[in-house]
Amino acid sequence: MRPPPVSRVLPPLPVLLLAVLLPLSGLAGPASASKRAQGRAEADAVLAQVAGGSPVPAAASRLRYLRQEAYAAEEIGPILRNTFEERKRRNLASLLASLGAREGEATLVKLASDDDSTVRMYAAQGLAKVGSRNTAAVLPLLQDKSSGVRREAARALGASRNPKMGRSLMTAAKAEQDLEVRAALLEAAGACGDAKQRPGLKTYLDSDSESTRFAAARGLCRLGAPEGFAFAQKLLGNPDKFVRRQGLALFEGVPAKKASPVLSPLLKDADRTVAATAARVLYQGGDAAALDWLVLASWNAKGEEKLTYEKELEALQLADDRRKAILRKAGVAP
Numbered sequence: 490m491r492p493p494p495v496s497r498v499l500p501p502l503p504v505l506l507l508a509v510l511l512p513l514s515g516l517a518g519p520a521s522a523s524k525r526a527q528g529r530a531e532a533d534a535v536l537a538q539v540a541g542g543s544p545v546p547a548a549a550s551r552l553r554y555l556r557q558e559a560y561a562a563e564e565i566g567p568i569l570r571n572t573f574e575e576r577k578r579r580n581l582a583s584l585l586a587s588l589g590a591r592e593g594e595a596t597l598v599k600l601a602s603d604d605d606s607t608v609r610m611y612a613a614q615g616l617a618k619v620g621s622r623n624t625a626a627v628l629p630l631l632q633d634k635s636s637g638v639r640r641e642a643a644r645a646l647g648a649s650r651n652p653k654m655g656r657s658l659m660t661a662a663k664a665e666q667d668l669e670v671r672a673a674l675l676e677a678a679g680a681c682g683d684a685k686q687r688p689g690l691k692t693y694l695d696s697d698s699e700s701t702r703f704a705a706a707r708g709l710c711r712l713g714a715p716e717g718f719a720f721a722q723k724l725l726g727n728p729d730k731f732v733r734r735q736g737l738a739l740f741e742g743v744p745a746k747k748a749s750p751v752l753s754p755l756l757k758d759a760d761r762t763v764a765a766t767a768a769r770v771l772y773q774g775g776d777a778a779a780l781d782w783l784v785l786a787s788w789n790a791k792g793e794e795k796l797t798y799e800k801e802l803e804a805l806q807l808a809d810d811r812r813k814a815i816l817r818k819a820g821v822a823p
Contacts, residue, residue, distance in 0.1 A: 558590040643658060659678050
């Protein structure tokens, strides 16, 4: 008897593919789960060390390297509920703030009303870092007895990008005696995006306090106001490189679309610190191409000039794989 056609003997192609892929997925699954479990175990060890008094900056760096920021942020809340020693609580709150993970927002909101002013300060700092929209938890802190809490609360309200916060920030600025806090309030009034505060900010450009004048100018720049840009460009035109760097700093937090006409020409500046900083500010403002420029500039630079670019890249916490991808795209690295 003639054997049946091959097509009738072999299973359909999708079935064959499943037969091949299922064993492979079975192998990959346990390995992936094991790696995830190992990462979380290491994160648990880091949290235990911080609760025991280990330095926060090193712990935060380790958690970022492990890519366990989200997991750690979730775990810090339960740990805090059972931690009563002041120093340990402050360490854990500081770590949570530095992680910038959205998973820790609920815990940060609770800490904003903590009895310890240092914990409240870290809570506001953390809420600013995640760009929390929970302004109700932060607004009362503008009246806090601690200047550090008031300063970080101002920054958190600015980071919320809620224009409704502008009036409260300017009202607080009028009553604030601490110059550093007042500066944070004025900058935040611009950062929150309330264009109605432009006239009020403009009045501070003539302040006797240099920090107040600069803060008002930065607030105006963040609103895209001509008065702020004019103030900054006057500094950028100064022959003293340090004064020019002050002018450039006024564009921190300004959207790239608004800042680009002023900052893009600075990429050719003879002062490479100005050029590198301009690239970083443009990237943080939303110009993705500025990161490519910064990575390639560092690749081509040598000696101290290379360190100038690397300082800005370090501030961006650029991952190695992202850097390699940029260099590959430019055709300068395999």
